[in-house]
Amino acid sequence: MNSLSKRSIPLLLASLLAACATPQAPHRTSASSSQSPVEIGIIAINDFHGALEPPKQSVNLANPDGTFTGVPAGGAAWLATAIDTIKAAHPNHVVVAAGDLTSASQLASSLYLDEPAVGVMNRIGLEFNAVGNHEFDRGSAELLRLQNGGCQKNTRHEPCRLEQFKGASYKYLSASTIKDDGQTLFPGTGLKTFDTPAGKITLGFIGLSLRTVPALVSPDALKGLRFADEADTINALVPKLKAQGADAVVVLIHQGGRTPDFNDVNGCKQFTGDIDPILDRLKPGVDVVVSGHTHWPYVCERAGPDPARPILLTSAGVYGELVTDITLRFDPKTHALVAKAARNVIVQSQPYTGSRGSISNTDRVARFAPKPEVASYVKRYVDDVVKETSRxxxxxxxxxxxxxxxxxxxxxxxxxxxxxxxxxxxxxxxxxxxxxxxxxxxxxxxxxxxxxxxxxxxxxxxxxxxxxxxxxxxxxxxxxxxxxxxxxxxxxxxxxxxxxxxxxxxxxxxxxxxxxxxxxxxxxxxxxxxxxxxxxxxxxxxxxxxxxxxxxxxxxxxxxxxxxxxxxxxxxxxxxxxxxxxxxxxx
CATH class of the missing domain: 3.90.780.10 (5'-Nucleotidase, C-terminal domain)
Known part of the structure; x- marks a missing residue:
């Protein structure tokens, strides 16, 4: 992002990504007996873009007089604590992402080929990530290295400059990214099964990029790849996940939309976007869609193929400034999904001074301390990058x-x-x-x-x-x-x-x-x-x-x-x- 006075409105849009007036205290599961619905938590992020340090941006809270209070948000160590806090509220949980975790990153991540961004995701316990368009920026060979680890040089930058890179402990999913041999670049789906008081409950995940990746990435980085239609891909995979025992299906897709009100992180009024035509073409069977790409936060119920069972659609904005807390409730006897809800949690971090002056902490939403393990890991790269800036x-x-x-x-x-x-x-x-x-x-x-x-x-x-x-x-x-x-x-x-x-x-x-x-x-x-x-x-x-x-x-x-x-x-x-x-x- 860049500009001065003539960019005042875009700057305002960026800094007013969202406002959250909903309570953010952790909520405890209600599954205290075999007769109670069984809760499973999905903790979702998107568009992290290697934001190791707080990005010096704010998420806005609405004030009674119509003004807004900016909340300093983001930073990997604070994000890790926020996710840990939400995990504690969900004994059964899974952490997922909807793409663009790497590339277009901060210097301390970008100069190291986003190895530290992957390292952060490993440390917060990410399990599945849909491949976004930016993950292809350095080509498929380098993306495969991020998954599998190693020090193979695929770009003009040297890999493994600070440590041996072991790769992502989470799984990239790319259901619509097809290689010349007809296979997907990464698996298209994943399963996670939870042992609950009511028995095993399984979530099925479909992860995919947006079909227009070729319009967003250099053709050289996409040689040997094609991108299939999103809705067709999802519709073909839902029955397969059901056959494998999935009690609910969650789509992780790097596509999204936005609302006119950028001050409501949990709003959905007048929602529009390229995700809508995809949802309109889905067949029954999809329960939740975790989206991204637009850098816009929202929590929506979209009609989908069955108006009686709307699809829950979410996005957590950008740069780890928010994290989405999704709760699914299942009937303890039939394992049928009976309820679903979501809220975006502001990752309040450290105060800073920006173009709008000093942005201070507030007690109106939860304050998160930086997680020491992640803070120490990030500091190694931030300190080391000083050498790079002087070369x-x-x-x-x-x-x-x-x-x-x-x-x-x-x-x-x-x-x-x-x-x-x-x-x-x-x-x-x-x-x-x-x-x-x-x-x-x-x-x-x-x-x-x-x-x-x-x-x-x-x-x-x-x-x-x-x-x-x-x-x-x-x-x-x-x-x-x-x-x-x-x-x-x-x-x-x-x-x-x-x-x-x-x-x-x-x-x-x-x-x-x-x-x-x-x-x-x-x-x-x-x-x-x-x-x-x-x-x-x-x-x-x-x-x-x-x-x-x-x-x-x-x-x-x-x-x-x-x-x-x-x-x-x-x-x-x-x-x-x-x-x-x-x-x-x-x-």
Missing amino acids: PAGHLSGPAIKTEGEGSWRGGPLGYLIADSQLGATRKLGAQLGFTNPFGVRTSLVPAKDGTVTFGQLYAVQPFNNELVVQTMTGAQILALIENGLDDQDTRQVIAPSANLRYSYDMRRPSGHRVVSLTLDGKPLVPTAKYRVASNSFLSEGGDFFVEFTQATDKVRAGIDVEAMEAWLTAVPMRQVPNDGRVTEIK
């Missing part, structure tokens, strides 16, 4: 300055350098030009006297782990997005282009008509022609109000922005700071 990551001919003050809305040399690096990294995917947003540039890049820049400096410039996206746009759309940055609505941004795109503008002209000239490789852009444009994922999703990017088509994701910058700098002995006239203001 050389290329050479630059001079300072690439981020313009401050009144000129901060101009991309300038550093913005140009980033746009060039992103185009360079995506040429192989057909990119013809690149853009970056000035407000996504966080600090100047000033090399040492010999031109050396460190990886820590690069990460400080772009600390968001944004993915690169290549998308198709028309010449008219490209013109419109440039005009958007120059108009009189919201804060201006002179969007920074790659070296082969040049434009001039005149702020004396009417808003919406300020671009005077626009060329690519020396030729005017044709309004009806189609071009492949590289950007970061924040822009691609309409960030900083550049809504024109949301109209783009044929989107393909490829790598991380800071890695593209390092590759660009190290490709030559000394990278020159852009000092050309690619953007000119006519005065």
